[in-house]
Amino acid sequence: MIEATDFRNAMSSLTTAVNVITTQGPSGCHGFTASAVCSVTDTPPTLLVCMNQASRSHAHFIENKILSVNVLGAQHEPISNTFASKLCSEERFKQGAWTKLVTGAPILEDALVSFDCEIEQIQRVGTHSVFICRVVAIKQSEHEESLVYFKRGYHQIGRAGQVEFA
Known part of the structure; x- marks a missing residue:
């Protein structure tokens, strides 16, 4: 049997x-920082989002039945930390500039891309809920550097600093 710590490592x-x-x-x-997001299919456009059932905002996502996925750019490390902190929801949304698309879920104005979604299905798996989300609107920015998480730390990837070869 695989231990949870071995799996996390x-x-x-x-x-x-x-x-x-x-x-x-x-x-x-409400909002939270997550890395467990992926594409399911493009017909119809659908994303999968995983959320810990012990999260204090878990019930709110289930009740609201909508969510947005805001993919963070390199400049958003402070926002990621804020939404991963113990701050209340009101304090979290003081970071960044927010707008809305179709569903009314908050969209980070300068996110790399934001997916506005309706939660269509919820599957409980162990400690987490898997939300199957129909994408109803997309907003993309011109930013080209992404914030990624690797080996328990933030890293930036993208076009900045890349050398062009002729």
């Missing part, structure tokens, strides 16, 4: 994008 070698997942609705405005 192995997963630290999986480079992932850093995202802030947000919701707004009858249950209020």
Whole structure:
């Protein structure tokens, strides 16, 4: 049997994008930092988002039934840390500039890309809920550097500093 610590140590070698997942609705405005996000299919456009069931905002995402995935750029490390902290939701949203698209879930104005989604299915797996989310709107920016998480630390990847070869 694989121990949870061994699994977490192995997963630290999986480079992932850093995202802030947000919701707004009858249950209020909430958000958290996540790396467990991936594409499911492009027909229809669908994302998978995983969230710990012990999270204080878990019930709010289920009640609101919408979310946005805000893919963070290199400049967003402070926002990632804020949404991963113990600060209340109101304090978290004081960081960054926010707008809305179709569902009303908060969209980070300068995110690399934001996916505005309706939660269509929820599957409980161990300690987490897997949200299957239909993408209803997309907003992309011109930024070209991404914030990623690898070996338990932030890194930046993208075009800045790349050398062009003729």
